[in-house]
Amino acid sequence: MTAEDDAGFVEGLGDWELPPELEADAPPEERGADGRDDVRLLTARRVPGAAPVVTHHAFRELPDLLQPGDVLVVNTSATLPAALDGRITETGEPVVVHFSTRRGESEWVVELRSPDGHGSTRQRHHDGSLVTVRVTGGARLTLLSRVGDRAGGSSRLWRACFGAAEPLAYLARYGRAIRYAYTSADRPLAAYQTVFAEPVATAGAGSAEMPSAARPFTAELVTRLVSRGVLVVPITLHTGVASVESHEPPYAEWFDVPEATARVVNNARAAGSHVIAVGTTAVRALESAVDTEGTDDTVRARSGWTELVITPERGVRAVDGLLTGFHEPRASHLMMLEAVGGRPLLDRSYAEALREGYLWHEFGDLHLILAR
Numbered sequence: 216m217t218a219e220d221d222a223g224f225v226e227g228l229g230d231w232e233l234p235p236e237l238e239a240d241a242p243p244e245e246r247g248a249d250g251r252d253d254v255r256l257l258t259a260r261r262v263p264g265a266a267p268v269v270t271h272h273a274f275r276e277l278p279d280l281l282q283p284g285d286v287l288v289v290n291t292s293a294t295l296p297a298a299l300d301g302r303i304t305e306t307g308e309p310v311v312v313h314f315s316t317r318r319g320e321s322e323w324v325v326e327l328r329s330p331d332g333h334g335s336t337r338q339r340h341h342d343g344s345l346v347t348v349r350v351t352g353g354a355r356l357t358l359l360s361r362v363g364d365r366a367g368g369s370s371r372l373w374r375a376c377f378g379a380a381e382p383l384a385y386l387a388r389y390g391r392a393i394r395y396a397y398t399s400a401d402r403p404l405a406a407y408q409t410v411f412a413e414p415v416a417t418a419g420a421g422s423a424e425m426p427s428a429a430r431p432f433t434a435e436l437v438t439r440l441v442s443r444g445v446l447v448v449p450i451t452l453h454t455g456v457a458s459v460e461s462h463e464p465p466y467a468e469w470f471d472v473p474e475a476t477a478r479v480v481n482n483a484r485a486a487g488s489h490v491i492a493v494g495t496t497a498v499r500a501l502e503s504a505v506d507t508e509g510t511d512d513t514v515r516a517r518s519g520w521t522e523l524v525i526t527p528e529r530g531v532r533a534v535d536g537l538l539t540g541f542h543e544p545r546a547s548h549l550m551m552l553e554a555v556g557g558r559p560l561l562d563r564s565y566a567e568a569l570r571e572g573y574l575w576h577e578f579g580d581l582h583l584i585l586a587r
Contacts, residue, residue, distance in 0.1 A: 232544060233575060237569070237573065237575050238574070238575055239579035240397055241578060242402070242406055242578045243578065251431050252274050252432065252436050253273075253275070254273075254579070255271065255272070255274065255580040256271075256277065256580065256582075256583060257271060257272075257571075257583070258271075258583040259556060259560050259582070259585070261559075261560050261585065261587060266559065267557075274580075274581055278436070278439045278442075278445065279443075281440070281445050281489070281491075282445075282489070283443060284483060285446070285489040286479055286483045286488060286489065286491065287440065287447045287491050287493055287538070288450055288490065288491065288493060289429055289494075289497065290411065290494055290496045292412065292413075292451050292452060292453050292454065292496070293412035293414065294409075294422050294426075295314065295383070295386055295423060297314040297390060297393050297424075297456075298313055298390055298394075299312045299386070299389060301349055301351065302349055303346050305346055305347070309330055311330055311336045312325055312326075312327060312350060313326040313327075313423060314382075314390075314423060315372060317382070317420045318374070321376050322375070322377075323374075323377050324362055324372050324373070324466070325358075325372070326372055335395055335396040335398070336395070345358050345359070346358055352385065354377065356375050356378065357375060358373045358375050359373070359374040359375055361374075383420075407424075407425040407577075408425070409426060409429040409430050410432050411429055411432070413451075420453050423454060424455075424457055424577075426452075426493075426496050426497075427577035428494030428495075428497075428539045428540055428581065432493075446479055446483070448476040448480070449473065449476060450473070450500040451469075451471040451500070452468055452471075453470075454496050464524045465547070466522070467520045468521060469518075470500040470503055470518060470519070470520075470521050471500070471517075472504040472515075476514075477513075477517075484535075489536045489585065490533065491537065494539055495537070495539055495548050495551050498525060498531065498551060498555070500521070501514060502523055502525055502531055502533050525550065525554050526554060531555055535586040536583070536585045537556070537583075538582070538584075539582050540582065541568055541575045541576075556584040557586070560584065
């Protein structure tokens with residue numbers, strides 16, 4: 216790929232194919248690196264009236280790339296062991312249940328997937344019939360109804376009743392971390408927790424999949440950031456399962472933006488400092504805490520369910536930077552990245568990432584987008 220190929224590179228949200236060798240199939244610490252933070256960082260900055268500036272760094276250089284007063288907003292949601300093996304009781308068919316979102320005492324949003332014979336799963340065709348699943352440990356899962364269909368129709372996610380008395384304790388005993396076919400093996404849940412993750416309370420909730428942009432952070436790196444004068448503030452957003460095949464926009468997810476975080480973000484923006492969301496989940500939470508009528512860009516303490524989908528047309532109002540991984544071609548998250556950095560920046564940085572062999576997915580490299 217040459218420089219002249221950059222323009223229009225993500226036409227149609229990514230009309231290109233990801234080379235298999237750029238899929239990170241294991242964490243960096245298993246690939247011979249020194250630790251979680253031993254990954255690469257591509258930084259792309261939008262420059263008014265000029266082409267975006269793209270530079271290459273080690274992730275450990277992040278403190279040197281930020282200024283005192285800049286704010287990093289991190290997701291404190293912990294990753295659940297959200298995958299359970301089971302069989303459909305009516306037919307005996309083996310399935311893997313991905314527990315996406317807890318909606319009530321016993322009600323969950325789930326996805327049923329088929330084992331692929333290699334320790335992972337593949338998307339499963341579902342004819343719409345209501346079934347029950349007996350999962351490992353003996354508990355029963357009963358499908359209730361489809362989650363609202365998207366354009367083109369979708370039966371991927373279902374409302375379901377989970378018969379375990381203490382669902383999170385049950386998942387902790389019998390479940391494992393969700394993984395997809397591009398990874399090489401099951402791994403302990405600790406491999407999918409970030410340094411910011413708060414313990415999951417039995418009565419609480421967590422994320423079906425890791426808020427992976429924060430995975431490379433270590434306690435030592437956070438200390439260096441704070442010593443630099445960078446503020447690190449929390450939000451919570453419990454992520455549901457990704458749509459690795461269908462690239463659907465995210466469904467409703469529960470979020471919380473604390474009063475202290477809202478205050479720090481508003482003060483930083485007033486002072487002209489960067490507000491950088493660590494991961495698309497942090498963007499969704501912060502943007503959901505801004506006045507929905509579009510008349511006031513103040514971030515307010517807020518919690519609840521958000522169905523916000525961030526597009527270039529909607530734009531962003533609370534952040535001017537995003538630290539994220541690299542997203543698959545046609546992934547709906549690319550709309551959010553374009554909303555933050557603009558189309559020319561996205562074209563340039565993704566073309567550069569492919570040229571330089573950056574690694575994709577939750578164990579891969581990072582992309583820092585700065586809107587100014």
